[in-house]
Amino acid sequence: SYVLTQPPSVSVAPGETASLTCGGNNIEDKSVHWYQQKPGRAPVLVIYSDDDRPSGIPERFSGSNSGNTATLTISRVEVGDEADFYCQVWDPTSDHYVFGTGTKVSVL
Amino acid sequence: EERLVESGGDLVKPGGSLRISCAASGFTFSDAWMSWVRQAPGKGLEWVGRIKSKTNGETTDYAAPVKGRFTISRDDSKFVVYLQMTSLKSEDTALYFCANSNGGFDLWGQGTLVTVSS
Numbered sequence: 381s382y383v384l385t386q387p388p389s390v391s392v393a394p395g396e397t398a399s400l401t402c403g404g405n406n407i408e409d410k411s412v413h414w415y416q417q418k419p420g421r422a423p424v425l426v427i428y429s430d431d432d433r434p435s436g437i438p439e440r441f442s443g444s445n446s447g448n449t450a451t452l453t454i455s456r457v458e459v460g461d462e463a464d465f466y467c468q469v470w471d472p473t474s475d476h477y478v479f480g481t482g483t484k485v486s487v488l
Numbered sequence: 489e490e491r492l493v494e495s496g497g498d499l500v501k502p503g504g505s506l507r508i509s510c511a512a513s514g515f516t517f518s519d520a521w522m523s524w525v526r527q528a529p530g531k532g533l534e535w536v537g538r539i540k541s542k543t544n545g546e547t548t549d550y551a552a553p554v555k556g557r558f559t560i561s562r563d564d565s566k567f568v569v570y571l572q573m574t575s576l577k578s579e580d581t582a583l584y585f586c587a588n589s590n591g592g593f594d595l596w597g598q599g600t601l602v603t604v605s606s
Contacts, residue, residue, distance in 0.1 A: 381552070413592030415533070422585055422599060423533065428592035466533050468592065475549050477523065477535040477589070 382471040384480035391486045392457045400452040400483050402467030410469040412450040414443060418463045426465075427452060454485070462487045490514035490595050492586050497600030505574045508600050510586030512567045518542060521589040522569040524560060526582035527599075534582075538589060539569060553579075576604045 385403040392398040402412060412430050415423035425434050427443035430450065440455045454461055467480040496508035510522070521544070524536040537550040539560040548560050559572040569586060581604045587593035 411591070415593070417533075422596040423593070424596075425592045425594045428594070434594060464532075468533075476551060477538070479525075479533040479535060482532040 381474060381476070382469070382478050384467055384469065384478055386465075386467060386480040386483045388481070389484045389486065391488055392454075393488050394457055394459060396457055398454040398457050398461075398485055400454070400465050400467075400485070402450040402452070402480050403448055404450070404469065405448060407448055407450050407469070408446050410445075410471075412443065412445050413468045414441075414452045415466045415468065416461075416463045417466065423466065457485075457487055459487050461485060490588075492588065492595055492597035494584065494586055494597040494600035497584065497602045499603045499605065500576050501606050502576060502578060502604055504576050504604070505572070506576065506602060507570055507572045508584055508602065510569045510571075510597055512569070512588075515588070515595070517567045518564040522560075522562065523587050523589050523593065524569075524571045525585045525587055525593070525596075526580075526602075527585070528579070528582045531582075536571070536584070573602070576602075578604050580604050 414427040416426045417423040426437050426441045430445040431443040442453045444451050464482050466482045491513045493511045500506050521540050523538040526534050537560050540547045557575045562569045583599040585599045586597045588595040
């Protein structure tokens with residue numbers, strides 16, 4: 381089955397840029413979606429189809445996808461951005477959805 | 489307003505069964521492909537399974553850990569999707585979310601807690 385790998389944690393200072401990676405075999409051939417989940421809340425879609433933002437998501441959130449790595453970039457990080465972030469793809473081989481292992485973003 | 493509301497979570501003994509529900513509103517439910525996603529305490533998100541729309545044959549697919557034990561169904565007349573769970577194990581303990589599969593999962597419910605314990 382297809383596997384998505386994310387670093388367990390990323391720390392960033394307020395105002396700086398956070399880059400969250402999502403590794404998968406030839407992930408550039410897939411459409412990658414990103415979710416933000418704050419404690420006790422349901423996940424929220426922040427990036428879909430590699431680099432599109434749903435309405436209401438700040439422009440500070442952006443995405444890219446190349447080779448074996450997709451990246452979620454959070455610019456001008458705010459304390460309120462602290463959360464767990466998950467990448468996700470659809471695997472056509474199995475017709476299953478796959479989530480990454482998740483990255484906890486801490487804003488110091 | 490688009491909304492999903494799960495219900496039916498409970499404490500169940502190992503080997504037991506439970507059906508949970510997800511009520512939809514504010515969008516064309518009959519066209520939606522609906523998924524269940526779970527999250528064990530302190531763990532990450534895990535896709536459980538999906539049901540396609542009636543137009544697409546109401547086809548279901550399941551993740552390996554639940555295949556053969558869980559069944560997803562839908563009632564478009566009531567705007568509800570169900571997850572029937574049988575032969576429950578302790579490792580099925582989780583918060584269960586329903587979500588609308590629209591490219592990414594762009595709409596989620598608040599979740600319903602299923603606890604499997606003796």
